[in-house]
Amino acid sequence: MLKEFRDFIARGNVMDMAVGIIVGAAFTAIVSSLVADLINPIIGLFTGGVDFTNNYFVLSGEVPADASLTAARDSGASVFAYGSFIMAIINFLIIAWVVFMLVKGVNKVKDSALRKEAEAAPAAAEPAAPPPPSPEALLTEIRDLLAARA
Missing domain, CATH: 1.20.5 (Single alpha-helices involved in coiled-coils or other helix-helix interfaces)
Incomplete structure (x- = not known):
C-alpha cells in the first residue's frame, strides 16, 4: 500500500x-x-460609496433599527442578508473579469512568442509529390499483374 x-x-x-x-x-x-x-x-x-453588505431583513428576533449585519447576527436574530449576497456577486464578477483579462494577456504573450518562433524557424521545404504515372505505365502494370495471376 x-x-x-x-x-x-x-x-x-x-x-x-x-x-x-x-x-x-x-x-x-x-x-x-x-x-x-x-x-x-x-x-x-x-x-456614491454604496455598500450593500449591511442590507438585510430580520426574519425573527429582536434587532435595533440601525444595527449592522454583524450586530444583528451576534444578537441571535435570524436575518436574510441579501446585501452580502449582492456584494458576493459583484465581487465574483469583478474577479472573473480580472482573471479573464489576465488569461487573455497571457494568451496574447504566448501567441506572440509562438509566432516569433515560427518566423525564426526556417520553413521546412515539403518534398514535392511525385508526378502521376503515365497511362502507359499504368497499363503496363495492369498487364504484368494479370500475367502474374495466370
Missing part, C-alpha cells in the same frame, strides 16, 4: 495539481486585494 501511495504521489499530474493549488491560493490573495483595495473603492466613487 505504501508503494501504491508513493507511485500515486510521484505521478506528474498530482505534482502539477499541487503546484497549481499552491499558486492558486497565492493568486487568490492577490486578486482579493486587487478587488477589495483597488477596484471596489473606484466603484464606490461611481455609486
Whole structure:
C-alpha cells in the first residue's frame, strides 16, 4: 500500500495539481486585494460609496433599527442578508473579469512568442509529390499483374 501511495504521489499530474493549488491560493490573495483595495473603492466613487453588505431583513428576533449585519447576527436574530449576497456577486464578477483579462494577456504573450518562433524557424521545404504515372505505365502494370495471376 505504501508503494501504491508513493507511485500515486510521484505521478506528474498530482505534482502539477499541487503546484497549481499552491499558486492558486497565492493568486487568490492577490486578486482579493486587487478587488477589495483597488477596484471596489473606484466603484464606490461611481455609486456614491454604496455598500450593500449591511442590507438585510430580520426574519425573527429582536434587532435595533440601525444595527449592522454583524450586530444583528451576534444578537441571535435570524436575518436574510441579501446585501452580502449582492456584494458576493459583484465581487465574483469583478474577479472573473480580472482573471479573464489576465488569461487573455497571457494568451496574447504566448501567441506572440509562438509566432516569433515560427518566423525564426526556417520553413521546412515539403518534398514535392511525385508526378502521376503515365497511362502507359499504368497499363503496363495492369498487364504484368494479370500475367502474374495466370
